Amino acid sequence: MNRRLTGVGPGTPGGALLRRYWQPVALVDELEGPRPVRPVRALGQDFVLFRDEAGQVGLIDRACPHRGVDLAYGRLEDGGLRCPFHGWLFGTDGRCLDTPAEPEGSTLHQRVRARAYPVQLRSGIVFAYLGEGEPPALPDFDCFVAPGTHTFAFKGLIECNWLQALEVGIDPAHASFLHRFFEDEDAKEGYGKQFRGASDGSDLPMTYVLREFPRPRIEVDGTDYGLRITALRRISDATTHVRVTNLLFPQAFVIPMSAEMTITQWHMPVDDTRCYWIAIFTSFAAPVDHARMRAQRLETYALPDYLPRRNSRNEYGYDPEEQAGQTYTGMGHDINTHDQWAVESQGAIQDRTRENLASTDKAIAANRRLLLRAMTAVEEGRAPMMALDAATAVAMTGPATIDAMAPTEGWERHWRAAAARRRAAAPWSAPALAAE
Template sequence: MLSAAQNDVITQITAGKPAGKLLRCYWQPAALAVELEGERPIRPVKLLGQNLVLFRDESGKLGLLDRDCPHRNADLAFGRLEDGGLRCPFHGWLFDTDGNCLQTPAEPKDSKLCKHIHQKSYPVIEKSGIIFAYLGEGEPPAFPEMDCFIAPEPYVFAFKGLIDCNWLQALEVGMDPAHASFLHRFFEDEAQDAAYGRQFRATSADSEIPMTRVLREFPCPDIAVEPTDYGLRVIALRELSEEQTHVRVTNVLFPQAFTIPLSATMTITQWHVPIDDTSCYWYAIFTSFDQPVDKKTMRDQRLKLYTLPDYRPRVGRFNDYGFDPYEQANQTYTGMGEDINVHDQWAIESQGKIQDRTREHLGQTDKAIVAFRRILIAEIRAVENGTAPLMVLNEEQAKTVRGPATMDGVGPTQDWQEYWQNVDKRRRQGALWAVTEPTLGE
């Protein structure tokens, strides 16, 4: 149980707040690359409590600027893309992707005003379908050579969704292996030809048992949490018999992501990115090891739940998450449909805009959450003391963080540790692009 003061420290992310200073040490997902497609590649972005405008100029170069024009603070998100930059419609001031003022056309012809005007700009880079931004001071860190960043474009798919609560409770649901047996329980299994792209539907490695059955019939996993050089490894063991155990290995990537298996051949790396203190986006990169991702199917599946242009969920507090009492009695544990994103959304949003952790009572299944909070508080203190926190990497360090290895499969009860590592190696050896020896964080 945390104190109210401790809860504030780990949840508040605006500029100057302790967690805000920490998160500004990292590249943050700011938008999907597809959001800048079309005739007018300009998007308003709110990230870590800051109002920004993201755009591609006429040459295709990315720019991220403070959203208020430095002239009289009009909204640059309504600007015009022309003459090599973004032009404010109020008085025509023009800014390039670096924030340099190129023109102040309403001023006298001999005016040198624009030479003294600079709009705050931020580094941006596109990786695997996501545009990342760095809002911190100094040089941004290097990207680790993780699977989701080194896989070729056809083998990755990116998406996002809006969540109406604080970033930390959204992240913490992914550290809890036990909840899936309840929150995501289905009373009947589906045919495998409908499993593609859907969480907890496919069979595990070396098994014909669908994950829905594993979770339903074996609801009490033995959970182990191991520290790694990137955060935490979480292992959930569900003993099916004396001979066989279901092994699920997931990873917490500090400070705000996790990597989990979607199926035997695909993983999800998912960030939880604060808009402000009381809302966030999840951003996910789906990475395939065996064949290019069917991006149309993946996108169509997810657009059944989310609306454009802001990726808002079609169900939420405003319509009781689609709750159906008949469904709860006969089909699903929650009565909230078949998309597990809705289940998670209810679980974390129902805790309140910012969870009051002074009122919670943690158990053994929460050991990963406890371990992560300890790391989070320690790294917040490190930043306050002027020390680089965990996973702020230079180029050489970034080359050593690979993978991370993640899987679920059914293996021998006695030799499960060797089994899961061999499953990951086997998957990598069959992939054309994968690094065959990912970090185990040991």
């Protein structure tokens, strides 16, 4: 069962399932610069992503159909990507446009194609459909509805299987420990930082709430998009902290970053033992400060491959003095590093036969059941969850997520109303979901 849950290559049950969805294979930023050509590895396969002279973006198999050489070293010219070996030229749709070494009048190019994959650019991410048949529609989630001024995309490599990397994001209990800070910052200094600001309707820093109230009551509800996960921390008889997050089946989650911003984050498998987290940060208030957000993240990730500067080879920057008095892990103040250590230290592919799930792991168990059911559906020729048609996708909005202080009595009505107000007030006029 562990192999079934974690394998992503061609011919595996998990690979067949994930190929039914759009995969976030790159950032649009990666196609900037003088040579917009990038090798891409996704779901255990190798591709080359490029933008032609007319601005069209294409994704094709990395091996040239002629003799199998690496097209990631191709030349961008004459309306396509030209192989340096014999000059064969391929367009973004995979058509062979030219075979210049062949005799004059040759029609060979008309019978040759590189396999091309549908792509679309959404909110700073290049999504590709790597499966067979007609691609599904992407839902009208907030991260796709908001304009580029109010979204920001980034990514980072994690050296382990995609599922264990995803599972840390649907585990509400770990934040009180893994991301514990012993000192609280001024909330005004928390821009662009997870868990450093205050909750909606409160001046208490999230660092304080997580540190002082480490035993959340967790509720998990099935939804049409996956799971809604609610963590309730009782502050007093009158007040309860409500944190609502969502699993977007099969590979993403939506979590609150601050009172004004959310994070929609995918875990895109490179292969069975590596993945990228790829996130869209969405603001419901002021435009995103792109330069500041990018600069913050480049302090901990190195271009061009978005590799973490703190990693297993330098012990994640572990400092025992910091662990004694500043952070619970001693691995710096970037929570991505904390998560990276937690999931990579389980091994490249976690051995789930050795784990002992607890009551706080109910979302993890529920998601594994969803995955197994969806794999069976694909094997039986049925559409899996979230393989949407256009009409269903347009109707699927949100999903709502929030950190909020709420009355202990009536907390559910309170958080829904707060989330609806935030969405209704967004300058990009996202629809309010009164009955979500």
